[in-house]
Amino acid sequence: MFLSNISVPFNPSSFSAEDEEKSFSSTDSLRSAMVWKFSRAPDIADRPWEQDAESFKGNPAKSSLVRDYLFSIRKQKVMPHDCDAVVDAVTPQVCYKLYWFANQPGRLDWRKFGQKDGYKEEWPAASAWKGTPKTRLQQEAMRTLGTALLSRPGELLSYRRKHLVFGFDGQVPYVEVLPLDYRKNDPNGTKGKPQRLYRRPEGQEFLCAVRALAFWLEAAPLEDGEDAFLFRKINVGTDTVTSEPLSYGKFLQTFQCTLAELNEDYAFYGVHSFRRTGCQILHVFFRWCLRKIADWGGWSDKDGFAVIFRYLLSENDDDWYPRELWLHPFAQVRLECNECGRACGCESY
Incomplete structure (x- = not known):
């Protein structure tokens, strides 16, 4: 018996906000099962999922909502080391x-x-x-x-x-x-x-x-x-x-x-x-300029200098020198070697 006359009643109360969010693999498996199930009904196999009065008719696998949802969780599935978490x-x-x-x-x-x-x-x-x-x-x-x-x-x-x-x-x-x-x-x-x-x-x-x-x-x-x-x-x-x-x-x-x-x-x-x-x-x-760092690190010319600034400046990083001594008249934090960046031995902190 084909499923040509199938209809699903629309009952929003059947969905709970506490339902566990599915991963991409499990959601895609459910979608594949729906494709196989409804492909046996020639009348609705290629029919989009549409609302009719108080029910839905058609193939749910063809729903734009399902397609958009799969696309959204697919975009979120990234490798752990590709995340943009600030460290x-x-x-x-x-x-x-x-x-x-x-x-x-x-x-x-x-x-x-x-x-x-x-x-x-x-x-x-x-x-x-x-x-x-x-x-x-x-x-x-x-x-x-x-x-x-x-x-x-x-x-x-x-x-x-x-x-x-x-x-x-x-x-x-x-x-x-x-x-x-x-x-x-x-x-x-x-x-x-x-x-x-x-x-x-x-x-x-x-x-x-x-x-x-x-x-x-x-x-x-x-x-x-x-x-x-x-x-x-x-x-x-x-x-x-x-x-x-x-x-x-x-x-x-x-x-x-x-x-x-x-x-x-x-x-x-x-x-x-x-x-x-x-x-x-x-x-x-080592006093490298930004252009030299970009070339050495292999940054694309389309990335822009904003990408490098994200690595150089961050509120999470510790200051290399005590901030309260940056403008101290007797703290020689400004006189540094061009090779190693170290200050001279007469620094007072």
């Missing part, structure tokens, strides 16, 4: 604390992990996180590389062995990072440019991605060919590195655990903080 930038002081904490004697000695005379973690947070040496090495490599390249989280986790070229420029070692095949503002991978990172001088080790990558690749060599992922999952119990790529959730968890060990409020930070941190360090610490 704090990691100041150079916090970067140095992260570097100092990870480089305590024996904490990165992955060769002695699990041995009787190996290093034993004594910090309270270690019982909950169990940060192994290779986990800390990978975290330092991700932090310094993401900050130096102004990478988005998804881009940082997509780097493989084929994207890295090691070499020497005279006596200075460098790592040249080739552009990815896909980026948010470059889907075809045709606009990207190589980014060459040099080893930072003494005193700037906490910002040196070349050193961090060297230590990480020494502990976890890329033995699976050119397509091997740079950052991979780690078995915490044995401190062994697998061939599977590191997930976004584990990436965020590791970063927040390292901040918690320093008694930093990790709720204000996210993995997108690396991109914000890199922009602010290049602009304030």
Whole structure:
């Protein structure tokens, strides 16, 4: 028996405001079921869903309301690392604390992990996180590389062995990072440019991605060919590195655990903080102009400078210098080195 004479009574009271909002996948499944059900009735299969007196007639799957609703929840379904949530930038002081904490004697000695005379973690947070040496090495490599390249989280986790070229420029070692095949503002991978990172001088080790990558690749060599992922999952119990790529959730968890060990409020930070941190360090610490930052970070010429300002200025970021001393006549916060951004030694605070 066909459903040619089907009609549905219109009763608004049957819908409750407390009904749980459906996700896109479940809603699309319901719509597919309606399409199959009403396709068996030739008279209404292609008939739009219309109201007639106190009832509705036609195919509900053809309703414009259903189509608009599916479109609205489809637009809201984004990856977690693509959200525009405002996060704090990691100041150079916090970067140095992260570097100092990870480089305590024996904490990165992955060769002695699990041995009787190996290093034993004594910090309270270690019982909950169990940060192994290779986990800390990978975290330092991700932090310094993401900050130096102004990478988005998804881009940082997509780097493989084929994207890295090691070499020497005279006596200075460098790592040249080739552009990815896909980026948010470059889907075809045709606009990207190589980014060459040099080893930072003494005193700037906490910002040196070349050193961090060297230590990480020494502990976890890329033995699976050119397509091997740079950052991979780690078995915490044995401190062994697998061939599977590191997930976004584990990436965020590791970063927040390292901040918690320093008694930093990790709720204000996210993995997108690396991109914000890199922009602010290049602009304030190394005195880069906005045009140079836009070219280095791969921003499109259609984005405009407002996008970069969003990374440089935020009410959530901490001031690099005490605000009450900005115009102090004896506080030498204005006389800074053009190379490193540090003030002279006669500052009075």
